[in-house]
Each structure stands twice: as structure tokens, then as C-alpha cells.
Amino acid sequence: MNAPFLHIDRPATAGETSPKSGTATVALIVPVHNEEAAIAPFLAAVRENIDPLKDAGVAFEFIFINDGSSDATLERLIEAQRTDRRIQVIDLSRNFGKEAALTAGLDCCDADAAIPMDVDLQDPPHVIPLLVEKWREGFEVVLAKRANRSSDSFLKQRSASMFYRVHNWIAQQKIPHDVGDFRLIDRQVIEALRSLPERRRFMKGLFAWVGFRTATVEYKRDQRIAGQSKFSGWRLWNFALEGITSFSTAPLEIWTYVGATISALSFLYGLLIIAKTLVFGIDVPGYASLLVSVLFLGGIQLLGIGIIGQYLGRVYAEIKQRPIYIVRRTYEGTD
Structure with missing residues (x-):
């Protein structure tokens, strides 16, 4: 029988350095599905923004989750791994969906913090240092809010806005408006998410449900660099239903x-x-x-x-x- 409450605490141990004041590791969790053309540009753009943070005591690693790709995505990831030992690739047995792939990445993450992000660079890498800065100030969750969604179509903007309004109107647990999976979460938050036993997972809602001290940075959502979105109108509709039924009766x-x-x-x-x-x-x-x-x-x-x-x-x-x-x-x- 599950305990009626969950207590997560990381007491300091001898010789341990606080991730917010000394050396820290941050894992970039990147689910991919048929994104072979985006791998190289993504890595180049991210390295340009995270490598300078090494001097500030922040080490990064990559956790790519290959979610049943049918193209050469896995081969591109293995090639990139040969030249960058920070890359870890989790190859799933088939396509389980982004929520499951993101869960797999969190389950395999041993870093002090994690940043889930998309490989298409619509989540701009230049925001990563801003997320880390807020985290080192003491926040356990740092949200990346889309202040400008001009890269999305008018229909997608309106449907997304309607979803947030409807969800937050009927659901007890509110989710931040115009905030996707792109955010930084502390080790305590990762452990809290890993403790949740549910299998039908709506990660935006779970991120909000676990709580913790939260800060927000804003950014402009860029155009996709390669490939096409895997979310059709029908899949987005089902995704919205998943969110509403997961957090509201x-x-x-x-x-x-x-x-x-x-x-x-x-x-x-x-x-x-x-x-x-x-x-x-x-x-x-x-x-x-x-x-x-x-x-x-x-x-x-x-x-x-x-x-x-x-x-x-x-x-x-x-x-x-x-x-x-x-x-x-x-x-x-x-x-």
C-alpha cells in the first residue's frame, strides 16, 4: 500500500558540493522520433551555449531517447556519441509517444538537474543559461514561457490558448499558460516525478502537480529547423483529452x-x-x-x-x- 505522503530530501554528505553553488551536472533530456536531419544542428547550437558554462562549474550531459524512429535517427545519434562522450542514447523498442520517452529519460537521469527540450530548436538553447542561473539562485523548477508564438500558425495558437483556458477552468491542478516541457527541474523534482506510479502520463500536468519553488523566464519560440511536427490535429485533440481527464473529474x-x-x-x-x-x-x-x-x-x-x-x-x-x-x-x- 502506498504511503499517504511522499518525503523527498537530499541531506548534504561529507565532501558534497551544492549544485547551486559549486560543481553541478545538468542533463538535457531530448526525446526524438524521425529527426535525423535535426540532430547535428541541435548539437551544434546547444554546445555553443552550454560549453561556456563549464567555467562556471556546470557540466552538461545529453540523454537522447529514440522513440521508435524509422529513419536514420539512431545512426546519427551513435555517430555523434563517438565524438562526444557526454551523449547517452536510450533506444526504445517501439514508438511509445513523447510522454513515455520523456519518462524514460527522467528515469535514467542521475544529474543534479534536468532540462527536457525538443530537438527541433523551437526550444532555443540560448535560454539554457538563464534556466541554470535561476536554478542556482535556489529555485527547484524554472519554467520557460513562450512570450511570443508567432512561429506557430494562427489555428495552433488559438487552439493552444483555448486548451489552457478550458483545462485551468475545470481542473483542480492548474498548468502554466504557454509553458511546454521545456524547463529546468531539480533533482528533488525528478525524484518526485519518478515516484508517481501512473502509466497514462500527461507530463505538463505532472510537472505542475509536484510543485516546488518555481521561477519563470520568457523566450520567443523559433521556427522548426528540420522535419515536421509529429502532432497532427487529431493527436493534439487526444493529447488535450488526456490532459483534461488526467487532472479533472x-x-x-x-x-x-x-x-x-x-x-x-x-x-x-x-x-x-x-x-x-x-x-x-x-x-x-x-x-x-x-x-x-x-x-x-x-x-x-x-x-x-x-x-x-x-x-x-x-x-x-x-x-x-x-x-x-x-x-x-x-x-x-x-x-
């Missing part, structure tokens, strides 16, 4: 009020029919109104059953207790 609870409202209106309408019958005699209702009523109530019932099905499907996935991901092979950096 409002879609289930609302049907209590919908049912009560319909029942009350039906009762009032029944009283109206009785009154008309007593005053004007028997009134035979029309076929159209009867058909509309039946179709309306049938649609309401099917919609309610569908929402219950969304939650039931997630419960079914959880109770099977299948692993979130399967690692085919891990490629460690060599000296």
Missing part, C-alpha cells in the same frame, strides 16, 4: 447537473401539459416535437456514456500495469 460530475436540469424541465413541462389538458381538453402532441425530444435525450445519453468511456478506458489502461516503455538498448558514452 468535472466532465463526469457535470452530468449530475445536466440530468437534474433535464429532469426538472421535464417535470415542469409535464405540469404544463396537465394544466393544458384540464383547461382545453385532451391535446395530441405532434410527431415532430416527440421525435426531437427522443433524439435530444438519446444524444445526451450517448454523450454521457462516451465521457464515462474516456475515463473507463484510462482506468483499464492503469489496472493492466503494463510498463510505460520498454528499452531495447542503451548506448553509453565512452571516454
Whole structure:
């Protein structure tokens, strides 16, 4: 039986240097799926921004998670590893999705802090020093907020804004507006995330749920350097449903009020029919109104059953207790 609370503490040990004041290691966690053209530009841009931090006592490592790529992504990563021993590659047995790949990266991370980011450079590497600076000031979570999303289409901007508004309106745990996975999280936060047993993972919500002291830096979201986004409109819709159902039961609870409202209106309408019958005699209702009523109530019932099905499907996935991901092979950096 799980404990009713979780206590995570890292007491200082003899000879240990605080990651916020002395030598520290930061892992860049990068899920990739069919991104062979982006690997080299990403590494070049990131190294340009992180190498100067070595003099400030911050050492970086790369954790790439190959999420079932069907192109030459894995080969490009292995080639890069031969020239940079800081690179670690986790090759998953198939495509499990970005949330699972990100979880795999966090599970394999032994650094003092981690920065999840995309390989397409829409998460600009020049923000990394700003994240580290805030972290060394004492914050356990440093969010990277998209202050400018002009690189996204109008439809994507509007749909994203609507998702944040709807989610934060109905969910108990709010998520920061215009903040993706790109952020810095301290070792304590990593341990808290690793302790969560759920398998259907909405990482933006989990990042917010664990809490900790948080700071925010803003940046302009750049254009993708190569390849295409793996999130189609349908996948983004399902992703939004995952977020809402993971952190809110409002879609289930609302049907209590919908049912009560319909029942009350039906009762009032029944009283109206009785009154008309007593005053004007028997009134035979029309076929159209009867058909509309039946179709309306049938649609309401099917919609309610569908929402219950969304939650039931997630419960079914959880109770099977299948692993979130399967690692085919891990490629460690060599000296």
C-alpha cells in the first residue's frame, strides 16, 4: 500500500558540493522520433551555449531517447556519441509517444538537474543559461514561457490558448499558460516525478502537480529547423483529452447537473401539459416535437456514456500495469 505522503530530501554528505553553488551536472533530456536531419544542428547550437558554462562549474550531459524512429535517427545519434562522450542514447523498442520517452529519460537521469527540450530548436538553447542561473539562485523548477508564438500558425495558437483556458477552468491542478516541457527541474523534482506510479502520463500536468519553488523566464519560440511536427490535429485533440481527464473529474460530475436540469424541465413541462389538458381538453402532441425530444435525450445519453468511456478506458489502461516503455538498448558514452 502506498504511503499517504511522499518525503523527498537530499541531506548534504561529507565532501558534497551544492549544485547551486559549486560543481553541478545538468542533463538535457531530448526525446526524438524521425529527426535525423535535426540532430547535428541541435548539437551544434546547444554546445555553443552550454560549453561556456563549464567555467562556471556546470557540466552538461545529453540523454537522447529514440522513440521508435524509422529513419536514420539512431545512426546519427551513435555517430555523434563517438565524438562526444557526454551523449547517452536510450533506444526504445517501439514508438511509445513523447510522454513515455520523456519518462524514460527522467528515469535514467542521475544529474543534479534536468532540462527536457525538443530537438527541433523551437526550444532555443540560448535560454539554457538563464534556466541554470535561476536554478542556482535556489529555485527547484524554472519554467520557460513562450512570450511570443508567432512561429506557430494562427489555428495552433488559438487552439493552444483555448486548451489552457478550458483545462485551468475545470481542473483542480492548474498548468502554466504557454509553458511546454521545456524547463529546468531539480533533482528533488525528478525524484518526485519518478515516484508517481501512473502509466497514462500527461507530463505538463505532472510537472505542475509536484510543485516546488518555481521561477519563470520568457523566450520567443523559433521556427522548426528540420522535419515536421509529429502532432497532427487529431493527436493534439487526444493529447488535450488526456490532459483534461488526467487532472479533472468535472466532465463526469457535470452530468449530475445536466440530468437534474433535464429532469426538472421535464417535470415542469409535464405540469404544463396537465394544466393544458384540464383547461382545453385532451391535446395530441405532434410527431415532430416527440421525435426531437427522443433524439435530444438519446444524444445526451450517448454523450454521457462516451465521457464515462474516456475515463473507463484510462482506468483499464492503469489496472493492466503494463510498463510505460520498454528499452531495447542503451548506448553509453565512452571516454
